[in-house]
Amino acid sequence: MSEQGLRETKRAATRRALARAxxxxxxxRGFDAVTxxxxxxxxxxxxxxxxNYFDRKEEAVAAVVVETVRDGLASWVPPPEADLLVAVRSLVDHQFSGEFPAIFAAMEQLCRAHPQLVPYWRDAQWRIWTTTGAHLRAxxxxxxxxxxxxxxxxxxxxxxxxxxHFPERAALRDAAGQEHPLASVHRSLDEVFARLAAGLG
Incomplete structure (x- = not known):
């Protein structure tokens, strides 16, 4: 690996470590108890x-989800000769089998407890989807x-x-002790893929 490549690898590892910590x-501890x-x-x-990496704590907290998704993208192997929908379904299942759902759920809970996180969380969600789309294209x-x-x-x-669906169902679960929202969202995604398959032929 080149010296520049080593520097980029080290920078990525530092960013990931700061976000995770x-x-x-x-x-x-709660947002206000952490400096x-x-x-x-x-x-x-x-x-x-x-x-050098983050302007404030909120940005670092939200970044952990983006870093988790990037890790999942790096370890995903697309099915051979898969069409678009099969490949996307494979990638979604891969992400849902890892740490992503638990991190996503924890972020939703943190946002309900600390509303100042919400704009950073929304930006992180957008980066998740654009990063995933770019990875699929490449x-x-x-x-x-x-x-x-x-x-x-x-x-x-x-x-x-x-x-x-995820935040709505997470809130319902917190209020009524219903099933974990991940199971419900995963079932919703099954329905989405079925409809997309019918629509895209």
């Missing part, structure tokens, strides 16, 4: 290093305009279901 501390110094002490870096070599349009439609449908 901030997320873990805020989840365990940037707590985060930098846990990671073993300076305050200036934190500032991995599958999607260059045909109509296939790219199909990808936009599929990703939009999935974004809508996860970003709206």
């Amino acid at each position: 901030t997320f873990d501390l805020v989840r365990d 940037v110094a707590d985060v930098t002490d846990r990671v073993g870096v300076s305050r200036r290093t934190f500032s 991995t599958m070599g999607l260059s045909d305009a109509s296939v790219q349009l199909d990808l936009v439609m599929v990703m939009g449908a999935l974004f809508g279901v996860v970003s709206t």
Whole structure:
């Protein structure tokens, strides 16, 4: 690996460590009980290093979900000769089998407890979907305009279901002790894929 490649790898690892430490501390102690110094002490870096990656704690907390998705994308292997919908379904199942759902659920809970996180969480969600779409285009070599349009439609449908159904069902579960929202959202995604398969032929 080149020197530049090593630097980028180290930067990515530092960003990931700062995001994870901030997320873990805020989840365990509450937002107001965590300082940037707590985060930098846990990671073993300076305050200036934190500032090189994040402007504030809220941004670092939300970034953990993006980093989790990136890790999942890096470990996903697309099915051989899969069409677009099969590949996207494979990727969704891969992400849901890892840490992503638990992190997503924890972020929704944190946002309900700490509303100042919401704008950063919404931005992180958008980065998740755009990063995932770009990864699919690159991995599958999607260059045909109509296939790219199909990808936009599929990703939009999935974004809508996860970003709206998940918080609604998480809130219902908290209020009424119902099933974990992940199971409910995963079933909703099954229905979305069935409808998309019928619509895309």
